[in-house]
Amino acid sequence: MTVSADEEVHGLRLRLLARVEERLAGVLDTERARWSAVDPRGASPAASVAHLVEAGGKRLRPAFCLSGFLAAGGDPDSGLAVDCAAALELIHVGALIHDDVLDAADERRGRPAVHTKHAAEHAARGWRGESRRYGEGVAVLAGDLADILADRLTAGLPPQARAVWNELLTEIVIGQHLDVAVAAESVVDPGLSRWIAVCKSGRYSIHRPLLLGASLTGRTDLAPVFERYGEALGEAFQLRDDLIDAYGDGGAAGKPVGLDLERNKMTLLLATAVRRDAGVRALVSAEEWDVPALRRRLTEIAIGEEIEARIDGLHQEALDALDRPGVPPAWRDELAAMAREVAYRDR
Amino acid sequence: MTVSADEEVHGLRLRLLARVEERLAGVLDTERARWSAVDPRGASPAASVAHLVEAGGKRLRPAFCLSGFLAAGGDPDSGLAVDCAAALELIHVGALIHDDVLDAADERRGRPAVHTKHAAEHAARGWRGESRRYGEGVAVLAGDLADILADRLTAGLPPQARAVWNELLTEIVIGQHLDVAVAAESVVDPGLSRWIAVCKSGRYSIHRPLLLGASLTGRTDLAPVFERYGEALGEAFQLRDDLIDAYGDGGAAGKPVGLDLERNKMTLLLATAVRRDAGVRALVSAEEWDVPALRRRLTEIAIGEEIEARIDGLHQEALDALDRPGVPPAWRDELAAMAREVAYRDR
Numbered sequence: 001m002t003v004s005a006d007e008e009v010h011g012l013r014l015r016l017l018a019r020v021e022e023r024l025a026g027v028l029d030t031e032r033a034r035w036s037a038v039d040p041r042g043a044s045p046a047a048s049v050a051h052l053v054e055a056g057g058k059r060l061r062p063a064f065c066l067s068g069f070l071a072a073g074g075d076p077d078s079g080l081a082v083d084c085a086a087a088l089e090l091i092h093v094g095a096l097i098h099d100d101v102l103d104a105a106d107e108r109r110g111r112p113a114v115h116t117k118h119a120a121e122h123a124a125r126g127w128r129g130e131s132r133r134y135g136e137g138v139a140v141l142a143g144d145l146a147d148i149l150a151d152r153l154t155a156g157l158p159p160q161a162r163a164v165w166n167e168l169l170t171e172i173v174i175g176q177h178l179d180v181a182v183a184a185e186s187v188v189d190p191g192l193s194r195w196i197a198v199c200k201s202g203r204y205s206i207h208r209p210l211l212l213g214a215s216l217t218g219r220t221d222l223a224p225v226f227e228r229y230g231e232a233l234g235e236a237f238q239l240r241d242d243l244i245d246a247y248g249d250g251g252a253a254g255k256p257v258g259l260d261l262e263r264n265k266m267t268l269l270l271a272t273a274v275r276r277d278a279g280v281r282a283l284v285s286a287e288e289w290d291v292p293a294l295r296r297r298l299t300e301i302a303i304g305e306e307i308e309a310r311i312d313g314l315h316q317e318a319l320d321a322l323d324r325p326g327v328p329p330a331w332r333d334e335l336a337a338m339a340r341e342v343a344y345r346d347r
Numbered sequence: 348m349t350v351s352a353d354e355e356v357h358g359l360r361l362r363l364l365a366r367v368e369e370r371l372a373g374v375l376d377t378e379r380a381r382w383s384a385v386d387p388r389g390a391s392p393a394a395s396v397a398h399l400v401e402a403g404g405k406r407l408r409p410a411f412c413l414s415g416f417l418a419a420g421g422d423p424d425s426g427l428a429v430d431c432a433a434a435l436e437l438i439h440v441g442a443l444i445h446d447d448v449l450d451a452a453d454e455r456r457g458r459p460a461v462h463t464k465h466a467a468e469h470a471a472r473g474w475r476g477e478s479r480r481y482g483e484g485v486a487v488l489a490g491d492l493a494d495i496l497a498d499r500l501t502a503g504l505p506p507q508a509r510a511v512w513n514e515l516l517t518e519i520v521i522g523q524h525l526d527v528a529v530a531a532e533s534v535v536d537p538g539l540s541r542w543i544a545v546c547k548s549g550r551y552s553i554h555r556p557l558l559l560g561a562s563l564t565g566r567t568d569l570a571p572v573f574e575r576y577g578e579a580l581g582e583a584f585q586l587r588d589d590l591i592d593a594y595g596d597g598g599a600a601g602k603p604v605g606l607d608l609e610r611n612k613m614t615l616l617l618a619t620a621v622r623r624d625a626g627v628r629a630l631v632s633a634e635e636w637d638v639p640a641l642r643r644r645l646t647e648i649a650i651g652e653e654i655e656a657r658i659d660g661l662h663q664e665a666l667d668a669l670d671r672p673g674v675p676p677a678w679r680d681e682l683a684a685m686a687r688e689v690a691y692r693d694r
Binding site: 128129134141180 | 378382385386388389391392445448449451469472474475476477480481483484485487488489490491492494495498499502503506509510513516517520521523524525527528529530531532533539542611
């Protein structure tokens with residue numbers, strides 16, 4: 001993230017984010033040590049989670065959680081806000097581990113996916129049983145552990161925050177299930193695909209974390225601000241994701257080359273094109289997608305530029321949402337800077 | 348369960364167990380209705396969980412949770428104890444759904460396993476992608492949802508109970524991971540296998556649920572009683588499981604015929620035999636198990652009778668544990684009746 005207009009507010013957020021990293025490392029170290037004492041193999045689930053946490057990631061959800069908390073006037077020395085932000089990252093890592101099994105994805109954050117790594121070890125060592133099942137089993141359990149460690153960190157949540165937390169968890173699973181079902185059944189329903197994308201990106205990554213952070217302080221007046229900001233920016237975030245996949249570098253020129261089309265994925269970008277163009281609609285309604293023809297048609301209708309314009313609009317909507325009494329000016333600037341980063345990132 | 352010496356106490360437990368059933372049905376109905384409103388497919392994860400809940404099961408964990416709560420003097424009208432007991436059943440169902448993926452088990456509670464059912468539907472309808480991956484993906488998400496609904500039901504846990512709850516969740520995952528690892532690596536380590544069995548059966552099914560129930564009342568003096576009772580009875584429970592697998596009807600005569608040996612599973616029964624007999628030790632240390640030879644040797648050393656005697660001892664240990672001040676006499680009798688049921692069941 002770039003430096004905000006208000007150095008103090010920005011520094012505060014970064015300082016708390018650094019504490020989130022310490023907390024994550026501490027929890028995972030403790031867990032590894034604890035189960036190693038039973039048997040070295042017992043440390044494996046926590047090690048898998050730690051490996052992915054250490055591999056980086058944008059820490060988007062912790063950043064928005066802490067920002068929601070601080071913007072609502074939360075105490076910067078609060079341990080609970082740091083724990084809650086760390087828990088969001090653990091939930092995210094758990095979801096990624098499970099998603100990679102669901103999608104048969106072999107790589108994550110530049111490293112082999114958990115299931116891939118363990119299936120390969122199983123095969124290399126000639127262990128008993130099927131390598132794929134072993135790798136996937138280890139990954140399912142590692143993802144489960146990430147969720148349980150997150151549960152531990154959120155033990156102290158006040159009731160209102162706990163409701164937001166549980167809602168967030170539920171939405172991830174339902175959104176993911178619908179995504180899997182829609183892909184399998186080749187459903188062409190731009191409205192549903194949009195719902196899924198909003199659920200999996202905007203709400204999960206931005207709106208709910210902001211709300212969760214604010215709910216720790218007991219303040220509820222910022223909820224509508226965070227909802228408008230989060231939903232708009234979340235959609236921009238997802239569209240940027242789609243553009244990065246389609247055009248490689250986040251730009252919108254040339255022909256879409258990314259893997260989403262190859263995988264016949266009804267992205268938010270494609271759902272937008274379907275709504276706008278009968279040619280695209282016809283192509284994705286076919287039994288088998290003609291991917292080269294789809295690429296040509298998307299280029300003809302200049303979908304990249306349209307999506308870029310839509311991102312501009314959503315970015316502006318997010319900024320407008322901040323323009324409300326109750327949002328401290330320094331945090332309005334900080335959240336605006338975060339919106340710019342999210343909407344116009346190139347990776 | 349049979350009728351206890353004290354009708355009133357027994358009736359109380361059954362009445363609360365009936366409320367657990369209502370609570371489970373209510374939570375799952377609400378969840379199905381809620382996500383059906385988005386898309387009919389959204390109801391699927393909750394429907395998978397409901398299907399397994401409705402298929403029965405012993406409700407062992409809810410029963411012990413409620414007994415711990417009531418024995419510690421908890422208010423019989425407490426909604427929290429019912430919620431907590433229902434949450435334990437959800438966690439159990441979630442673990443079963445994930446376990447069936449890990450073990451490639453096709454049936455559960457007399458119905459097709461969640462992954463099997465959905466893989467079959469995928470294949471029958473000719474949906475896109477691989478049927479196995481689809482079925483397993485749907486099952487992973489359904490298991491995740493069961494855990495999240497359990498999290499919702501435990502929102503009101505006091506801190507002490509929450510710590511017990513989180514410990515229980517962690518132990519399931521670590522025990523399961525070690526089970527998978529030991530099977531894959533063909534580890535012959537009776538001590539470790541014993542640890543896994545105790546973790547996955549006694550603690551998870553009896554000790555922790557009792558402790559969880561008691562911790563809802565704030566009383567801590569029964570913890571040592573429940574620990575001794577739970578650990579002894581949990582081991583008896585697991586040994587009975589192993590006997591039922593080995594001899595079909597829970598009896599201990601004849602030749603062990605069950606699937607655990609076929610699957611080269613280091614059960615508690617087998618770990619006991621390994622410790623006692625060099626012949627068994629040699630057989631399970633071989634690269635490939637000679638299952639017919641192993642069956643013969645286990646019959647020669649009359650392992651069934653030895654395990655039966657060990658169950659008798661553990662059952663007595665559980666009864667002795669109840670013989671302490673602080674345990675209300677009516678609950679001592681009720682828990683003794685439950686111990687008999689668990690140790691001497693035939694299925």
